[in-house]
Amino acid sequence: xxxxxxxxxxxxxxxxxxxxxxxxxxxxxxxxxxxxxxxxxxxxxxxxxxxxxxxxxxxxxxxxxxxxxxxxxxxxxxxxxxxxxxxxxxxxxxxxxxxxxxxxxxxxxxxxxxxxxxxxxxxxxxxxxxxxxxxxxxxxxxxxxxxxxxxxxxxxxxxxxxxxxxxxxxxxxxxxxxxxxxxxxxxxxxxxxxxxxxxxxxxxxxxxxxxxxxxxxxxxxxxxxxxxxxxxxxxxxxxxxxxxxxxxxxxxxxxxxxxxxxxxxxxxxxxxxxxxxxxxxxxxxx
Amino acid sequence: xxxxxxxxxxxxxxxxxxxxxxxxxxxxxxxxxxxxxxxxxxxxxxxxxxxxxxxxxxxxxxxxxxxxxxxxxxxxxxxxxxxxxxxxxxxxxxxxxxxxxxxxxxxxxxxxxxxxxxxxxxxxxxxxxxxxxxxxxxxxxxxxxxxxxxxxxxxxxxxxxxxxxxxxxxxxxxxxxxxxxxxxxxxxxxxxxxxxxxxxxxxxxxxxxxxxxxxxxxxxxxxxxxxxxxxxxxxxxxxxxxxxxxxxxxxxxxxxxxxxxxxxxxxxxxx
Numbered sequence: 001x002x003x004x005x006x007x008x009x010x011x012x013x014x015x016x017x018x019x020x021x022x023x024x025x026x027x028x029x030x031x032x033x034x035x036x037x038x039x040x041x042x043x044x045x046x047x048x049x050x051x052x053x054x055x056x057x058x059x060x061x062x063x064x065x066x067x068x069x070x071x072x073x074x075x076x077x078x079x080x081x082x083x084x085x086x087x088x089x090x091x092x093x094x095x096x097x098x099x100x101x102x103x104x105x106x107x108x109x110x111x112x113x114x115x116x117x118x119x120x121x122x123x124x125x126x127x128x129x130x131x132x133x134x135x136x137x138x139x140x141x142x143x144x145x146x147x148x149x150x151x152x153x154x155x156x157x158x159x160x161x162x163x164x165x166x167x168x169x170x171x172x173x174x175x176x177x178x179x180x181x182x183x184x185x186x187x188x189x190x191x192x193x194x195x196x197x198x199x200x201x202x203x204x205x206x207x208x209x210x211x212x213x214x215x216x217x218x219x220x221x222x223x224x225x226x227x228x229x230x231x232x233x234x235x236x237x238x239x240x241x242x243x244x245x246x247x248x249x250x251x252x253x254x255x256x257x258x259x260x261x262x263x264x265x266x267x268x269x270x271x272x273x274x275x276x277x278x279x280x281x282x283x284x285x286x
Numbered sequence: 287x288x289x290x291x292x293x294x295x296x297x298x299x300x301x302x303x304x305x306x307x308x309x310x311x312x313x314x315x316x317x318x319x320x321x322x323x324x325x326x327x328x329x330x331x332x333x334x335x336x337x338x339x340x341x342x343x344x345x346x347x348x349x350x351x352x353x354x355x356x357x358x359x360x361x362x363x364x365x366x367x368x369x370x371x372x373x374x375x376x377x378x379x380x381x382x383x384x385x386x387x388x389x390x391x392x393x394x395x396x397x398x399x400x401x402x403x404x405x406x407x408x409x410x411x412x413x414x415x416x417x418x419x420x421x422x423x424x425x426x427x428x429x430x431x432x433x434x435x436x437x438x439x440x441x442x443x444x445x446x447x448x449x450x451x452x453x454x455x456x457x458x459x460x461x462x463x464x465x466x467x468x469x470x471x472x473x474x475x476x477x478x479x480x481x482x483x484x485x486x487x488x489x490x491x492x493x494x495x496x497x498x499x500x501x502x503x504x505x506x507x508x509x510x511x512x513x514x515x516x517x518x519x520x521x522x523x524x525x526x527x528x529x530x531x532x533x534x535x536x537x538x539x540x541x542x543x544x545x546x547x548x549x550x551x552x553x554x555x556x557x
Contacts, residue, residue: 040427040457144326172454174326174484176523201457204528243458246528250549257557268528272535279541279556 001063002163002195003028003051003083008060010046010219020046021057022219028197030162033189035210035227036199039241043219044199045088048165051197052083065162081110084161088168090152091145099125099143099151100136106159124154128184146177153184163195164188170202178205185209203245207231207266215240228264247271254278287352289445289478290314290337290368295346297332306332308501310346314446314480319472321481321489321509324498325523330482333498334450337480338368351445366395369439371449375431375456378438384426385410385419387434391442409437412475413467429460433467440471446478447471453488465491486513487527490547497522510545 003026010021020043028034028051038044049055050062053069053076062069064079087093096102103124107117122132128150140151149169156164166185170178182205188194189209200206206213206227213230215223217240223230231237231248238244244252251263251271261278265271292312298305307329314320324330335341336348339355348355350364372378381387388406397405410416413433418426426434432452439447449468453461465488471477481492489495495512497505499522505512513519516534520526533546533555543555 039459146326174523175520175525176325241459246549247532250529250532250552253549253553254557257553259557268531268535271532272539275532275536275556276539276541 001027002030002065004063005050006061008050008057008062010050010055010057012046019219021050024060024219024221026214026221026224028163028195030195031189031193032195033185033209033211034195034197035206035213036197036216037201037203037206037213037242038216042216044216045167046219047216048085048167048197048199051163051165052085053079054085081159082161083163083165084156084159086153086156086164086166086169088171089149090156090169091140091148094140094148094152097139098137099130099140102140102151103154103158106155110159120158120160121154124158125151127157127188128154129180130154146173146180149173149177150180150184157188161194163197165197165199167199168201169198170200170205178202182209203231203243204247204266207245207248215242227266232264288313288349289316289318289351290480291347291349292333292336293347293349295336295343295348297336297341297343299332304501305344306501307336307343310503312496312503312506314478316445316478317472317476318494319479319481319492320494320496321483321492322496322498323483323486323489323524325484328498328522329501330498331450334370334448334480334482337448338365338370340370366442367445369442369444369447371432371435371439371447371452373451373454375428375435378435379423379431382422382424383419384415384421384423384434387423388437388441391438395442405441405443406437409441412440412471413437414463427460428456429463432456432460432464436464436467436471440477446480448480448482450482451484452481453483453485461485461488484525486519486525486530490527497524509547513547514545 005024005026008021008024009019012018012020036044050057056070065082067074067079069079094102100121103121104117107120125132130150140148170181185196189196210227213227214221215230223233231244234244234252245266247266248263251261251265254261255263259278262274265274292310295307295310296305297307322330336343339361342355350367353360353364355364379387380390385406388409389402392402392405413436415433415437453464468479469491472479483489490509495509496503497512516526516530529549529552530546533543533552536543546552
C-alpha cells in the first residue's frame with residue numbers, strides 16, 4: 001500500500017467545527033490513476049494535502065510509503081520526495097530568472113551534483129514538451145500561460161516523485177493545452193509508472209484518464225469506484241450538483257426516451273457507434 | 287445609429303511586429319446579445335480593451351453612442367457607457383462589504399445617497415444577491431464574486447456590458463450562475479451584452495457570434511450557422527461542445543439530423 005488513511009478527520013475552524021474532512025478511510029496502491037471530483041468546498045484539496053503531509057489531520061492516522069506521517073518524528077523529507085504536489089495555478093509560483101534555475105530549484109535543494117541536476121532538468125523539460133536548449137536560458141515570465149504551467153510541472157517532476165498529485169491542472173488552458181496535458185499524464189502513468197492523483201472539474205478528463213474515481217461531498221467520500229461504476233449513479237451525482245460527463249448525459253437522456261442504449265461509454269467515437277447501432281436498428285424495425 | 291460601431295480598426299502593441307487586431311468591423315444595437323469567441327491570443331481581449339478606451343485604435347474608429355473613442359475629452363462618458371467585467375473575480379472587488387462594493391462607482395461620480403441606495407438594491411436584485419448586502423466580499427464564492435462585479439457595473443447604468451471571459455476561473459456551478467445572470471439581464475431587462483469567451487456553449491445562447499483568429503474576425507452570424515463549421519472551429523483551437531461532436535459524427539456516418547447546439551436538440555432529433 002502506497003498511501004493509507006485511517007479515520008482521518010480535519011477541522012479548520014475549531015470554533016465553528018467545520019469538518020473539511022470527515023472520517024476518511026482510503027487506500028491508494030502503487031500505479032493507480034485516481035480522479036477526484038466534488039464541488040468547490042467538498043474537501044478535495046484538503047484531502048490531497050494530507051497525502052504529502054502538507055497539513056496534518058486533527059485526528060486519524062496516515063501512512064505514506066510505510067511511514068506513519070501523523071507521528072511527530074516522521075521522516076517527512078522522504079514523504080515529500082515520494083509525493084509531488086502540483087497546486088492550482090502552479091505558474092504563480094515560478095520565481096527564478098531562467099527556466100533552468102526554476103526547474104533545478106528542487107533538485108539543488110536535495111544537494112545533488114551538478115551533473116545530476118542537469119540531467120534531471122533536461123528530462124523534466126523534455127517530458128513536458130519544452131526543448132531544453134531553446135528554453136533553458138529564457139525567463140519563465142515571458143512564456144504563454146500554458147507553457148508556464150508546464151515549467152511549473154517540470155519543477156515537480158525533477159524531484160522524481162513516485163506519486164504525482166495535480167489540483168485542477170487544466171483550469172484556464174485552451175483545448176490544445178488541455179490535450180497536451182492529458183497526453184503528458186498518460187505518458188507519466190504508463191511509461192514511467194508514476195501513480196497519479198488528479199483533481200478536476202472536467203468530467204471528460206476524469207473518465208478518459210482515471211482507473212478509479214473518488215467523489216467527495218462535505219468532507220466525506222461518497223462514491224469510490226471505476227468511472228463506469230461511479231457515473232452510473234446519475235441521480236446521486238445530480239443531487240451533489242455535479243455534472244455528468246456530457247456523453248453520459250446524452251446517453252442517459254436517450255435512454256429516458258425509451259432507447260435501449262448503453263450509458264457506460266466515455267468517448268465520442270464509441271458513443272456515435274452505439275447511437276447508430278440502437279437508432280439504426282430501431283429505424284429498420286419501423 | 288448603432289449603439290456601438292467598430293469600423294476598420296487596426297491595433298498594434300508597442301514593440302510587437304504583428305498587429306494584434308486587423309480590419310475589425312462590427313456593430314452592436316441596443317438590446318443585442320453578441321458574443322466574441324476565439325482561442326488564447328486571437329485578439330479578443332484586446333478588442334474588449336478598445337471598446338471602453340483602455341486602449342485606442344491605431345487605425346479606424348470606434349463609436350459608442352455617437353462618441354468616438356479617439357476623443358480624449360469624452361473618455362469618461364464612454365467608460366460610463368461601456369461597463370467591463372473581467373476574468374479574475376478577486377481582482378475586481380474593492381470593498382470589504384457587498385453593498386459598499388456596488389456603491390463604489392456611484393460614489394465616485396457623486397450620485398446622491400438616496401439614489402445610491404436605490405441603485406444598489408436594484409442591482410443586487412438583478413444579479414440575485416439580495417440579502418447579501420452586509421456580507422463580507424472575501425467570503426463569497428467565485429460565482430457570487432462575479433455576480434457582484436456585474437452588479438457594480440449595472441448600478442452605473444451603462445448602455446452595454448462587456449464581459450471578458452467572466453467564467454474562465456469559475457467551477458461549473460459558478461459558471462452556470464454567471465451565465466444565467468447574463469441571460470436574464472439580456473432577455474428580461476433588455477441590457478446589451480458583449481460576451482467574450484472561449485466556451486462555445488456560452489456563445490450559443492447569444493444572438494450573434496463573431497469568431498476571431500489571429501487578430502481578425504474570420505466568421506460571423508447566428509450561432510446555429512457559425513457552429514456548423516465544426517472542423518474549422520476545432521482547427522483554430524476552440525472548444526467544441528461534446529454534443530456537437532457527437533452530432534457531427536452521426537452526420538458523417540449518414541444519419542440525417544438538423545444542426546444541433548444542445549443536448550435537448552440532439553435527443554429530440556434522435557427520438
